[in-house]
Amino acid sequence: MADPGGFDHSGGGAAADAAIGPAPRPFDPWPATIFVILLCLAVLFLAPTLGVLLSSIKTTREIAFGELWMFPARIYLGNFAEVIANPAVHRYFVNTFLVTVPATALSITFGVLAGYVFAKLPFKGGNLLFLAIVSGMFFPPQVILIPLFRLFNGLGLIDTLWPIIFIHTAMGIPICTLLMRNFFATVPGALREAAILEGANEWQVLTRIALPLSLPALAVLATLQFTWIWNDFLWPLIFTQSDEKRTIMLGIVNLKGQYSVAWGVQGALSLIASLPTLIVFLFFQRYFIKGMTMGAVKG
Amino acid sequence: MADVRLDGVAKAFGSVQVINDLNLAVDDGELLVFVGPSGCGKSTMLRMISGLEDVTRGRIMIGGRDVTHVAPSRRRVAMVFQSYALFPHMSVADNIGFGLKLARTPPAEIRRRVAEVARTLQIDPLLDRKPRQLSGGQRQRVAIGRSIIRNPEVFLFDEPLSNLDAALRIRMRLEIARLHNRLGVTMIYVTHDQTEAMTLADRIAVVNGGSIEQLGSPMELYDRPANLFVARFIGAPSMNVIPGTVTVEGGVPAIACGETRIRLSAGPVPPGTSDATLGVRPEHLSAVNKGEGDFAGRVEIVEDLGAESLVYLQTGLMADSLTMRVTAGSGLSAGDAIGVRLDPARLHLFDSRGLAIR
Ligand SMILES: Nc1ncnc2c1ncn2[C@@H]1O[C@H](COP(=O)(O)OP(=O)(O)O)[C@@H](O)[C@H]1O
Ligand SMILES: [Mg+2]
Numbered sequence: 157m158a159d160p161g162g163f164d165h166s167g168g169g170a171a172a173d174a175a176i177g178p179a180p181r182p183f184d185p186w187p188a189t190i191f192v193i194l195l196c197l198a199v200l201f202l203a204p205t206l207g208v209l210l211s212s213i214k215t216t217r218e219i220a221f222g223e224l225w226m227f228p229a230r231i232y233l234g235n236f237a238e239v240i241a242n243p244a245v246h247r248y249f250v251n252t253f254l255v256t257v258p259a260t261a262l263s264i265t266f267g268v269l270a271g272y273v274f275a276k277l278p279f280k281g282g283n284l285l286f287l288a289i290v291s292g293m294f295f296p297p298q299v300i301l302i303p304l305f306r307l308f309n310g311l312g313l314i315d316t317l318w319p320i321i322f323i324h325t326a327m328g329i330p331i332c333t334l335l336m337r338n339f340f341a342t343v344p345g346a347l348r349e350a351a352i353l354e355g356a357n358e359w360q361v362l363t364r365i366a367l368p369l370s371l372p373a374l375a376v377l378a379t380l381q382f383t384w385i386w387n388d389f390l391w392p393l394i395f396t397q398s399d400e401k402r403t404i405m406l407g408i409v410n411l412k413g414q415y416s417v418a419w420g421v422q423g424a425l426s427l428i429a430s431l432p433t434l435i436v437f438l439f440f441q442r443y444f445i446k447g448m449t450m451g452a453v454k455g
Numbered sequence: 456m457a458d459v460r461l462d463g464v465a466k467a468f469g470s471v472q473v474i475n476d477l478n479l480a481v482d483d484g485e486l487l488v489f490v491g492p493s494g495c496g497k498s499t500m501l502r503m504i505s506g507l508e509d510v511t512r513g514r515i516m517i518g519g520r521d522v523t524h525v526a527p528s529r530r531r532v533a534m535v536f537q538s539y540a541l542f543p544h545m546s547v548a549d550n551i552g553f554g555l556k557l558a559r560t561p562p563a564e565i566r567r568r569v570a571e572v573a574r575t576l577q578i579d580p581l582l583d584r585k586p587r588q589l590s591g592g593q594r595q596r597v598a599i600g601r602s603i604i605r606n607p608e609v610f611l612f613d614e615p616l617s618n619l620d621a622a623l624r625i626r627m628r629l630e631i632a633r634l635h636n637r638l639g640v641t642m643i644y645v646t647h648d649q650t651e652a653m654t655l656a657d658r659i660a661v662v663n664g665g666s667i668e669q670l671g672s673p674m675e676l677y678d679r680p681a682n683l684f685v686a687r688f689i690g691a692p693s694m695n696v697i698p699g700t701v702t703v704e705g706g707v708p709a710i711a712c713g714e715t716r717i718r719l720s721a722g723p724v725p726p727g728t729s730d731a732t733l734g735v736r737p738e739h740l741s742a743v744n745k746g747e748g749d750f751a752g753r754v755e756i757v758e759d760l761g762a763e764s765l766v767y768l769q770t771g772l773m774a775d776s777l778t779m780r781v782t783a784g785s786g787l788s789a790g791d792a793i794g795v796r797l798d799p800a801r802l803h804l805f806d807s808r809g810l811a812i813r
Pocket of ligand 2: 494497498499613614
């Protein structure tokens with residue numbers, strides 16, 4: 157009656173919706189606060205990377221005279237060209253691969269073997285041994301640095317890559333064992349027993365059942381170990397002396413020694429040096445999926 | 456084809472005795488069911504036969520061969536797990552053919568035999584799927600397929616149907632019975648469900664606390680339970696058990712339950728028996744007119760099940776109600792006062808230790 161034009165429908169509808177819909181909630185400051193905090197942290201973490209990126213595309217002159225955070229007038233790729241053409245850089249890369257790949261593979265292999273035993277083949281004193289191995293994670297490297305130096309010196313292995321491979325393998329075992337044991341523990345025991353009844357031995361249970369189901373754990377470990385060993389600075393610094401044996405992280409610093417101010421080149425090498433870890437991450441991240449054991453048991 | 460014999464088998468986990476002195480002979484081609492409440496040691500028995508668990512004491516013979524210390528895969532047994540235990544990363548075909556592959560069977564032969572097994576279990580359209588893409592019933596079939604492909608001599612089933620819904624459980628039960636008929640192999644089947652045991656078994660072993668309470672055909676256990684535990688466990692709804700005192704009047708034994716005396720026509724009662732338990736199955740009670748029959752009762756609740764009804768009665772025999780099974784259309788309803796008649800030939804009497812008096 158009140159509305160001959162018939163436009164009341166929308167108004168009445170909205171009123172009805174408001175009556176039915178949830179009451180307006182009081183303003184919750186938490187999501188906003190958390191967002192702001194996370195944003196600040198993200199900026200803090202990304203700023204150095206941005207700084208490196210900016211200096212890698214500037215000429216030495218621009219770096220010397222300009223502002224650190226300023227964009228260059230023109231993107232300069234000479235630093236990258238210089239780094240890529242430098243034979244010393246090639247050597248650093250090869251050395252780092254020679255350390256990282258075997259140490260990653262070995263530490264994961266040992267972790268898989270030990271983790272399987274701890275998870276699936278309990279034995280007397282096993283838990284104690286497991287704790288002992290895992291406690292290895294908490295050793296500060298500085299404590300064992302001097303004894304290790306004397307040990308490898310005695311073996312005549314100073315200025316070779318062997319000590320670095322060996323130490324990274326050994327130091328990776330605790331975390332690899334811990335992670336693999338915990339992952340294998342989630343693989344239902346009935347799967348192992350079913351395989352054993354079908355004629356599998358323990359090795360076949362591991363390689364055909366447990367490992368294929370543990371790809372997420374293996375991917376995480378591979379990424380972690382690769383990144384950690386690739387980026388290591390301390391052990392190569394201690395055990396290598398000649399430029400021929402240096403790894404990439406030392407190489408970045410060495411470049412500084414060869415040129416007076418080499419921020420641009422260093423920035424370029426830093427970015428190139430982080431590419432392998434990025435590639436490893438991108439390659440393995442598709443295995444970081446859950447639910448691999450879904451459908452194994454029960455409905 | 457093989458028979459299974461357990462001689463004095465015992466199992467302890469640390470200091471906990473789980474199985475005591477188990478003696479059992481399963482005939483060639485027999486389907487024997489272990490039934491008992493959960494935690495009574497059924498799975499442990501099965502796992503000892505399969506070799507997944509060592510025995511603490513005793514000897515296990517399969518087909519006349521002492522396998523006590525033989526590796527599980529060499530015992531020619533196959534096991535179907537409650538959880539199915541399918542390998543989640545393998546296709547159905549790879550799951551079924553896993554054992555053959557380990558035995559280095561040529562791939563063409565594996566494919567042929569997998570196809571054959573899949574056909575008999577009607578899972579051939581599923582061969583390329585992963586276990587997670589299957590329903591519970593299909594998974595169970597795949598698990599059975601994996602167990603039959605290597606032609607084992609003894610099948611072990613550990614509660615294979617307990618993860619399925621009721622309708623599917625009945626269908627799969629039938630299929631396992633068919634499988635047994637077709638293959639004619641020895642099967643040992645574990646369940647906590649007495650209906651499953653009754654319907655499937657050639658013989659049932661009722662297990663309690665790590666020992667076999669009674670071993671016999673389903674009807675033997677039903678009609679002549681050796682003790683109170685078996686009497687209560689076998690049959691659904693379970694037997695009415697009524698505590699009482701045995702008296703002898705004029706040479707005829709009777710049992711006094713509450714204010715009611717019930718004459719025991721069946722069998723002599725050993726002298727000196729006093730405290731005893733009377734057992735009567737729900738179908739051996741019948742409703743008669745008020746004032747007639749062996750004792751009076753009041754209908755408390757009537758559950759109509761379709762073809763029959765369960766009637767819960769308040770009586771003077773004991774505080775708990777009695778269950779009576781009658782055909783549908785009895786006309787009884789809650790609050791009715793009736794007389795109750797016992798079938799005198801079907802009464803069970805148990806002594807104070809719970810053993811049957813016959
Ligand atoms: N590996 C084990 N270690 C210790 N105790 C166990 C182990 N396996 C089973 N038991 C115990 O043995 C008893 C029987 O178990 P089980 O055979 O699984 O019973 P059921 O299958 O009849 O339910 C239970 O009390 C259980 O706690
Ligand atoms: Mg069990």
